[in-house]
Amino acid sequence: MPMEGNLKKGTKQRLSIRSSRLQEADMRTPRMAEEESILPPEMRSKIWKLFRQIERELEGMYEENIGLQQKVEILTDKLDAIQSGKSFSEAGASIDGAESSSKLSVKSKASSQLSQLILKPKAKGAGGKTVFSFKGTSSTGCQLMHHYNGHSDGVWEVSVSRGDAPLLATASADRTARLWCIETHSCVLQYLGHLGSVNSVRFHPSEPLLLTASGDNTAHVWKSNVSLPTIGQQPESKSCPSSGDDLDGSDKEEIDGTESENIIYVKAPQVMLEGHTSVLIAADWLAGGKQLVTASWDRTANLYDLETSAVVHSLTGHDQELTHACAHPTQKMVVTSSMDTTFRLWDFRDPSIHSVNVFQGHTDSVTSAAFASGDKVVSGSDDRTVKVWDLKNMRTPLAMIRTDSPVNRLSVSPTSNIMAIPQDNRNIRLYDLNGVRVGRLPRSNRQGHHRMVCCTAWNDETASCNLFSCGFDRQVLGWHVGMSQLVTS
Structure with a gap:
């Protein structure tokens, strides 16, 4: 879970880091000890x-x-x-x-x-529901492909742009956000405009804009120097550039002294959104990209108009700090999660009326909630459960998954409806919307994260690296999850 200062979930990890550093400082050779x-x-x-x-x-x-x-x-x-x-x-x-x-x-x-085993759900869903399977070199069909190294502190969120040449974005406690070329695994842009931990980063659905939320109580909208293809546009080349045209408030510097690989530094936003009185933990674009939503520790979420930077709605009702906010990809709906053990669905499809539905089904903080196809919402919690809900019936979940560790910012593949569930115990588990486990990403000294996994993001545009994860260990990893062609019953 992202944090500014001392965040509850990251307290133990940070204490361990500080303790190890103190131990290193205190470990002296016998000769030094004899002298003193x-x-x-x-x-x-x-x-x-x-x-x-x-x-x-x-x-x-x-x-x-x-x-x-x-x-x-x-x-x-x-x-x-x-x-299974x-x-x-x-x-x-x-x-x-x-x-x-x-x-x-x-x-x-x-x-x-x-x-050689093909993992499938034991029972196919009725009514022609989609059934999927995995193939790969390992028992789960998952393989670590790439490392994206560069952040100097925990990475809270990872996001993937849309288009034929998608880019990777990461938000970190080191007060920066970075853009990465998925193909070359290199950082092509670094945003330096925030004064606090960058807790969230999201791509605009159609324009070369990014939205970041920070512990400095602000959200920033900034333009990328890297050419981002819009939806439906065919770029001239799918290769990622190593540099681009300068923008106002940005400059370029070399990486590791290599002349051919330049990184662009963007130092100022195009739009700064203010109005919250505490840490901004998350932000997302509404469908269409003309409005955006922010979630804060001040127990409110704000709906902003991008053109005027004005607050359209202040979403109140949560009793404790918000932990996440997610917008529907095609409809003007937002789901916010909170430490008060609930998450709320906000419907803005009617401009004159916005309805609110409260989902109560967890016994601890709801760390994230995400939309899935078929009018479903998936929620993850510190109570070590993941639940699948139907928007038309919020009383009882359609499926419940019990895990062995608290759940962080999960993601759902829009094409295969597979959930990637990141956990505090360094695991990333894969489930379908029926609650059937279909795999687990490798976790060892050579593969996987060494500390809690904070967030996952699917990339359905390419087949080689279709899942990304980030964690408190400063790592950003690219995975290949080998999914066979979907079979419908």
């Missing part, structure tokens, strides 16, 4: 021996803890596999292979079978 210590040499020697013994014992405990965590994950995968329709023997083979080195043949056999 007034203790007798014999006592100093005994103390160093005791510390070395403690260190070895802690290392053993740490290794044992890692092993136990891996076994828990294997058992969790087994349970999920059984629930796999046979007990198939799931058990992978566990047996992991528990004993003498059963490596069983493990390899199970891995080879799983690599």
Whole structure:
């Protein structure tokens, strides 16, 4: 969850970072300690021996803890596999292979079978609902493709532009927003206009504009120097430029001393939106791009007119701080989520009347809510659940997913209706709208995030890298989720 100062969810992670830095500062060599210590040499020697013994014992405990965590994950995968329709023997083979080195043949056999397995929901939906499957080199059909490195603090949100040559945008606690070329994995633009953590970034649906929300209590609309194709426009080339024409308040500098790769720095917004009295945690464009909505810790959301920068509506009703805001891609509707355990649907399709529906179904903070096809809304919460709702019936969810960790800013693929659920425990799990688990992104020392995953975003325009994630570990990762062609019953 994004933060400015001390955010509740990021407190433990930041304390651990500060603690590790203090430990590094306090770790001195024995020679340095001898120069500064007034203790007798014999006592100093005994103390160093005791510390070395403690260190070895802690290392053993740490290794044992890692092993136990891996076994828990294997058992969790087994349970999920059984629930999703796999046979007990198939799931058990992978566990047996992991528990004993003498059963490596069983493990390899199970891995080879799983690599060819097509994962499908156990029961197809009635009424001709879409059914999907995954194929890939791994058991879940997911593979890490690219790293997008450059931020110096946690990355709160990732967003993808529309068009034939989409770009990647990231918002970070380092007070910057960045644009990345998906193809070359390089940063092509950096926005420096905010004075606080940049908690959200969104592309305009048709124009080369971006919207950022920040802990400095403002939202900025700024123009990108990078050529962004509009919807339906065919660009001359799909390759990402390394530089572009300068705008007012921007300049270009070289990256790593390479003359051929330039990064553009934009220092001032075209429009600054004010009116909130606390941190802006999220912002999004309404359908059509003429209006936008902001969500703040002051318990309100504001609807702005882009041309006049005036507040059209102040959306009040939440009892606690807002955590997210999301606009419908084609209709003038907005959903806001809050720490008060509810999320609200705001309908602006009738200019004279805007209706409000309150969804009450979680027992802890609702961290995000997103629209899905078929008049559905998906909500994620700190209560470790994800729920799918029908806009026509807000009393009971259509499906509920129980997870093993709090959920952050989830996303739903507009073409396949697959949910990518980022969690505090570094996992990213994939589910369909019926609540059936269809995969999990790899998580290891070489692949995946090392700290909590803050946000995910789908990219249905290209097949090579169709899912992105960002986290508190400063990483932005591009994934390939191998989805087969959709099959309808």
